[in-house]
Amino acid sequence: MVEKVREIGYADLKDLKKYSEMVFGKIFEGREKAKQRVVYDLLNYMKTNNKNQFINQTLKLIASKMDDPETKKLSELINTLWVEYDTPENFEKMGYAIIMGIISSKKGGE
Numbered sequence: 001m002v003e004k005v006r007e008i009g010y011a012d013l014k015d016l017k018k019y020s021e022m023v024f025g026k027i028f029e030g031r032e033k034a035k036q037r038v039v040y041d042l043l044n045y046m047k048t049n050n051k052n053q054f055i056n057q058t059l060k061l062i063a064s065k066m067d068d069p070e071t072k073k074l075s076e077l078i079n080t081l082w083v084e085y086d087t088p089e090n091f092e093k094m095g096y097a098i099i100m101g102i103i104s105s106k107k108g109g110e
Contacts, residue, residue, distance in 0.1 A: 006084075006085060007089070008081060008085040008090045008094065012081055014097075016074075016077055016078070016098060017097045017098070017104075018101070019074035019077060019101070020097065020102055021101040021102075021104050021105045021106075022070045022074075022105070023065060023068070023070055023074045023105075024061070024062075024102045024105040025106050026065055026071075027061055027065060028102075028105060035102060035105070038057070039099055039102055039103060041057060042058070042095065042099050042102070045057070046091075046095045051091050054091075055078070055082060058098060059075065059078065062074060078094075078098075082094070
């Protein structure tokens with residue numbers, strides 16, 4: 001019997017993007033070139049399907065702001081979704097939600 005893999009829901013992806021936008025806005029405040037480099041790296045990890053590098057770089061970046069409640073929420077969300085929806089299709093959806101959050105982040109996480 002083949003087990004049907006669950007697809008990640010729209011609400012989870014929306015939360016992932018929202019919290020990514022808030023947290024990475026604080027991390028990259030005043031550092032647009034650094035933000036662009038990270039987006040470039042993450043897109044390359046997705047292109048090569050390198051899930052481990054993607055998640056490692058993402059979690060390493062947010063670790064610097066773990067005293068912030070929004071960062072804790074993002075970290076918990078990433079860890080939960082990564083375990084619960086571990087498929088290539090869901091990796092792509094989660095990855096793009098995080099990247100879109102980074103791209104659309106504004107100064108100070110506003």
